[in-house]
Amino acid sequence: xxxQSPRRRADARRNEKALLDAAAEVFVGAGVNAxxxxxxxxxxxxxxxxxxxxxxxxxxxxxxxxxxxxxCAEAGPALLASSDTPYAALAHWIDRFVDFLVTKHGxxxxxxxxxxxxxxxxxxxxxxxxxxxxxLLDAAAAAGEVRSDLEAYELMRAVGNLCIGAEDDxxxxxxxxxxxxxxxxxxxx
Amino acid sequence: xxxQSPRRRADARRNEKALLDAAAEVFVGAGVNAxxxxxxxxxxxxxxxxxxxxxxxxxxxxxxxxxxxxxCAEAGPALLASSDTPYAALAHWIDRFVDFLVTKHGxxxxxxxxxxxxxxxxxxxxxxxxxxxxxLLDAAAAAGEVRSDLEAYELMRAVGNLCIGAEDDxxxxxxxxxxxxxxxxxxxx
DNA sequence: AACGATACGGAACGACGTTCCGGTTGTCGA
DNA sequence: TCGACAACCGGAACGTCGTTCCGTATCGTT
Numbered sequence: 447x448x449x450q451s452p453r454r455r456a457d458a459r460r461n462e463k464a465l466l467d468a469a470a471e472v473f474v475g476a477g478v479n480a481x482x483x484x485x486x487x488x489x490x491x492x493x494x495x496x497x498x499x500x501x502x503x504x505x506x507x508x509x510x511x512x513x514x515x516x517x518c519a520e521a522g523p524a525l526l527a528s529s530d531t532p533y534a535a536l537a538h539w540i541d542r543f544v545d546f547l548v549t550k551h552g553x554x555x556x557x558x559x560x561x562x563x564x565x566x567x568x569x570x571x572x573x574x575x576x577x578x579x580x581x582l583l584d585a586a587a588a589a590g591e592v593r594s595d596l597e598a599y600e601l602m603r604a605v606g607n608l609c610i611g612a613e614d615d616x617x618x619x620x621x622x623x624x625x626x627x628x629x630x631x632x633x634x635x
Numbered sequence: 636x637x638x639q640s641p642r643r644r645a646d647a648r649r650n651e652k653a654l655l656d657a658a659a660e661v662f663v664g665a666g667v668n669a670x671x672x673x674x675x676x677x678x679x680x681x682x683x684x685x686x687x688x689x690x691x692x693x694x695x696x697x698x699x700x701x702x703x704x705x706x707c708a709e710a711g712p713a714l715l716a717s718s719d720t721p722y723a724a725l726a727h728w729i730d731r732f733v734d735f736l737v738t739k740h741g742x743x744x745x746x747x748x749x750x751x752x753x754x755x756x757x758x759x760x761x762x763x764x765x766x767x768x769x770x771l772l773d774a775a776a777a778a779g780e781v782r783s784d785l786e787a788y789e790l791m792r793a794v795g796n797l798c799i800g801a802e803d804d805x806x807x808x809x810x811x812x813x814x815x816x817x818x819x820x821x822x823x824x
Numbered sequence: 825a826a827c828g829a830t831a832c833g834g835a836a837c838g839a840c841g842t843t844c845c846g847g848t849t850g851t852c853g854a
Numbered sequence: 855t856c857g858a859c860a861a862c863c864g865g866a867a868c869g870t871c872g873t874t875c876c877g878t879a880t881c882g883t884t
Contacts, residue, residue, distance in 0.1 A: 455830060455881055482872065492833030497873065558744065558800040563872095596815070597806065604812040607796045611747035617786065623793040626785070627812070630819030644850055644861060671841065681864030686842065752841095 462499045464489040469510050477551035478507055504567035511550070515574055518546055522578035532585035533592060537628050539582055540605055543575070544624050547609040554609035576602055592631040601631075651688045653678040658699050666740035667696055693756035696745070704763055707735055711767035721774035722781060726817050728771055729794055732764070733813050736798040743798035765791055781820040790820075 468489035472480045482503065486493045500506035522539050529535035547554040556564055557571065580598035587594040605624050612620035657678035661669045671692065675682045689695035711728050718724035736743040745753055746760065769787035776783040794813050801809035 457880070458831060461832085481870080483870095486833095493872090494833060494874080494876095495831080498831070503872075555747070596811075600807055600812065603800070603804075603807050604797055604815075607799050608793055610796050610799065611792070615792075618789055618792050622785075623789065623816070626793075626819035627816045628819070629823070630815035630817070634818070646850065647862065650863085670839080672839095675864095682842085682866095683844080683864060684862080687862075692841080 458499075461489070461491055461495055464491065465496060465499055465506070466509055469506055473507075473510060473551065478553050478556055502563060502566060504564050504570075507553070507556070507567055508570045511553070511571075514546055515571055518543055519574050519578045522582055526582060526585060531591060532582065532589050533632075536579075536582040536586050536592070537625075539579070540601075540624060540628060541621070543602075543605060544609055544621055547606060548612050548620055551613055554606050555611070557606040558603075558610075572599065572602060586631075590633065593633050596631065647688075650678070650680055650684055654680065654685060654688055654695070655698055658695055662696075662699060662740065667742050667745055691752060691755060693745075693753050693759075696742070696756055697759045700739070700742070700760075703735055704760055707732055708763050708767050711771055715771060715774060720780060721771065721778050722821075725768075725771040725775050725781070726814075728768070729813060729817060730810070732791075732794060733798055733810055736795060737801050737809055740802055743795050744800070746795040747792075747799075761788065761791060775820075779822065782822050785820070 465485065469485050472485050472488055476484065482496055483493055485506075486496050489496075496506070500509065518539075521542055522535075525535040525539050526532060529538060547557075557568060576598050579602055583592065583596070583598050583601065586592045604627060608623050608627065609620045612618055654674065658674050661674050661677055665673065671685055672682055674695075675685050678685075685695070689698065707728075710731055711724075714724040714728050715721060718727060736746075746757060747753075765787050768791055772781065772785070772787050772790065775781045793816060797812050797816065798809045801807055
């Protein structure tokens with residue numbers, strides 16, 4: 447991967463960028479489940495164009511948040527190197543992931559796999575982040591700071607689930623609950 | 636509440652029961668988000684009839700699971716009386732709640748509030764169960780077994796969220812993760 | 825300038841939740 | 855028993871959504 451194969455037409459490249467920008471704006475206001483037509487209108491293109499560039503809605507979401515997911519992934523090793531203990535690094539990294547999810551309307555809700563069609567998004571995000579989480583988790587387990595019988599995949603899904611619906615309910619503080627879950631990771635006495 | 640006010644027509648009562656039975660069957664196979672038309676067909680009625688008896692889909696879901704929610708609510712005080720410690724009672728009760736959610740396809744996913752229109756279901760379930768949970772939580776807090784800075788509402792929502800998508804993913808064990816969360820409730824050392 | 829490949833726009837399709845209304849059927853008083 | 859009226863029913867119809875399809879416009883090249 448690297449070179450964009452044969453070189454596409456100028457209008458195609460222009461429209462792809464317009465769509466990404468429009469989608470990002472619409473997502474902020476109306477959540478990741480905003481109607482496709484709204485995104486197309488905002489970008490000034492037809493609905494057909496959106497599907498030519500992003501075969502499924504999940505592909506569009508992936509593209510919009512690609513950079514942020516990448517940044518989160520890269521923060522993992524950095525935190526491990528700069529934190530006092532592996533457990534502290536894990537806790538901070540998960541905080542960062544939670545911040546990402548909570549600030550994107552409805553993104554967490556779409557991370558769950560049961561809605562067919564979002565498998566691609568599910569896989570894309572998790573494929574990138576689970577190994578990072580696994581490294582932090584393993585380091586903490588090796589240091590005896592957490593129990594060692596939990597998969598990173600399971601932890602990531604749990605954190606994602608805990609973030610669902612956290613945007614519009616002042617009585618529900620996802621950050622705190624994730625903190626509780628992470629606290630529950632410590633080895634039983 | 637108690638007496639069904641003026642006494643409805645016989646066919647109305649018959650259809651309501653047929654609808655409840657049909658919905659329960661369809662929910663098992665296709666989840667609580669099964670198409671309304673499927674339920675109407677299975678019950679042998681038109682789609683209009685379903686909305687006359689249950690103004691919104693949430694009302695139908697509430698009616699279908701009313702008995703099980705009630706049973707779960709009643710188990711709370713019983714567990715508190717029969718368990719060794721309040722914390723054990725809380726843990727068992729939450730296990731029971733998790734069993735309920737996990738065995739109903741997609742029910743947990745619909746407990747989150749962000750989908751407008753499911754507010755009624757959200758409120759109905761939580762209004763009944765949050766006080767029960769609060770009593771267990773308070774008892775455990777009073778015994779010094781758990782930290783005391785968490786609302787029952789928040790805990791219930793967290794447990795509900797953790798159960799989302801637990802049916803169709805063998806790599807995700809909601810019961811265990813809820814267990815971890817409950818473990819995280821213990822006071823910090 | 826002219827041509828072929830490429831990409832565009834938006835009408836069209838099917839599925840869904842929900843509403844509406846003409847026809848039917850229970851119920852109750854006479 | 856019977857008629858009339860309110861209650862109730864079925865399913866067609868509407869609006870919204872994601873997605874597909876195809877006639878047309880545009881780009882890049884010769």
